Amino acid sequence: MDLQRLRGFNDLFGSSSRLLTIIENHARELMERYSIGEIRIPLLERIELYQRSTGETSDIVEKQMYAFEDKDERQSTVVLRPEGTPGVVRAYITAGFDRTQPEQRFYYSGPMFRRERPQKGRYRQFFQFGVEIFGREDAACDAELLILIDDFVKQRLIDATMEINSIGCKECRPAFRAALIAWGKSHWDKLCDDCHNRIERNPLRLLDCKIDAKLAETAPSSLDYLCEACRAHFGVVQELAAAAGVTFVVNPRMVRGLDYYTRTAFEVRARGLGSQDTIVAGGRYDGLVEVLGGASIPGIGFAIGLDRVALAIEGNPRALQALGSRLDLPREAATRQIHRAPVAAFVVLGEAAARESVNLARVVRAAGLNVEMLSPYRSIKSQLSQANSMGARFAVIVGDREIEAKAARLRDLRRHEEVEAGFASLVPMIEARLTK
Numbered sequence: 001m002d003l004q005r006l007r008g009f010n011d012l013f014g015s016s017s018r019l020l021t022i023i024e025n026h027a028r029e030l031m032e033r034y035s036i037g038e039i040r041i042p043l044l045e046r047i048e049l050y051q052r053s054t055g056e057t058s059d060i061v062e063k064q065m066y067a068f069e070d071k072d073e074r075q076s077t078v079v080l081r082p083e084g085t086p087g088v089v090r091a092y093i094t095a096g097f098d099r100t101q102p103e104q105r106f107y108y109s110g111p112m113f114r115r116e117r118p119q120k121g122r123y124r125q126f127f128q129f130g131v132e133i134f135g136r137e138d139a140a141c142d143a144e145l146l147i148l149i150d151d152f153v154k155q156r157l158i159d160a161t162m163e164i165n166s167i168g169c170k171e172c173r174p175a176f177r178a179a180l181i182a183w184g185k186s187h188w189d190k191l192c193d194d195c196h197n198r199i200e201r202n203p204l205r206l207l208d209c210k211i212d213a214k215l216a217e218t219a220p221s222s223l224d225y226l227c228e229a230c231r232a233h234f235g236v237v238q239e240l241a242a243a244a245g246v247t248f249v250v251n252p253r254m255v256r257g258l259d260y261y262t263r264t265a266f267e268v269r270a271r272g273l274g275s276q277d278t279i280v281a282g283g284r285y286d287g288l289v290e291v292l293g294g295a296s297i298p299g300i301g302f303a304i305g306l307d308r309v310a311l312a313i314e315g316n317p318r319a320l321q322a323l324g325s326r327l328d329l330p331r332e333a334a335t336r337q338i339h340r341a342p343v344a345a346f347v348v349l350g351e352a353a354a355r356e357s358v359n360l361a362r363v364v365r366a367a368g369l370n371v372e373m374l375s376p377y378r379s380i381k382s383q384l385s386q387a388n389s390m391g392a393r394f395a396v397i398v399g400d401r402e403i404e405a406k407a408a409r410l411r412d413l414r415r416h417e418e419v420e421a422g423f424a425s426l427v428p429m430i431e432a433r434l435t436k
Ligand code: HAM
Pocket: 082, 083, 084, 085, 114, 116, 121, 122, 123, 124, 125, 126, 127, 128, 130, 131, 132, 258, 278, 279, 280, 281, 282, 283, 300, 301, 302, 303, 304, 305, 306, 307, 308
């Protein structure tokens, strides 16, 4: 039997997993401040949902979905979600919000699945933290999201650049499409097979051509084709974001790989991540609710790639240091990144001591401190060396003598001091030393 991990699917242990949790928790805290509520959506949806939203000509739908027949669902084909937006829009329509309370603000967090070629920063199962806002077509809403993203990136000390663009609406997009098709045909020989196949169906993707990035710089710019309303909208987005101190560059050749976008589109790229350096991406999707059978309601959102944010932090000593104490890496972080270092490790000498220690440890934990109990069947020497190597600050030593005296030995492993700590005063004694 082959029990190898699947390619592009990761096992995350210790500090790697903890780093993701910290980033996710930080994003959740931001959501509170921006008044955005959580939504949990299914991992499986019908294939039609993605075909109609993400788009038949997107890489995701063309070649990256994990799709299979679901026998229970009248032989329909279901897909492991490759992104969150379509599921959130479907949930919004299913709940009837488009008719009853169109203004909604949601966030979600969880795994997404795409059968891509795995490499650093690109996995087949990866974690997104996404936001979707419904019922707001004003540019102030776009700017608010750019400010939110800027807050997230700057507070994590990530060195990154934000690029924004406007790709127009259903009024002005046709002229831009026509110009791109004409440009593509005049450079036919230099385009890749994907471009040849998609030129009529999705000419915006020509700007992402993998063969010749330089050539794309000669392509028509979306900004030259914006209608008056789109131009004004994009102007206000930039004005408000700049007034709030967000730094961004306008990249008129940035289009997104998914089909539903209209008007504002944006990507944030982190320095030093190599080719998979987009850590946040999103944009407006004013027609999507209607395309999926709902009322005509505007929408806008983005997703943070949590795995890539973790890579950006790991590669940046300043950012990592800022998280250091919260990451609680054991002293030998490089070799044993399994657990968060405990504040106190109980060194337990025999079975009577084990009975006493389970209660004592419970009291210390109730005070909010992180405790690990070591095995009573090991020698004191081996337990102390274990306490040291896991990075515990204190060893609480309990044996027969300590039980009789109703006092443990509290050893400060950093300062190399040992004191007697009556069982009743163990917590205050640990706390007093922690703040020293
Ligand atoms: P996306 O650009 O496909 O957009 O993905 C958003 C982010 O997810 C990327 O910028 C990247 O950080 C991360 N990501 C994507 N694929 C992978 C992968 N294979 N491995 C690791 N990370 C990855 C969306 O998914 C849209 N739903 C975003 C959105 C929300 N637009 C509007 N609302």
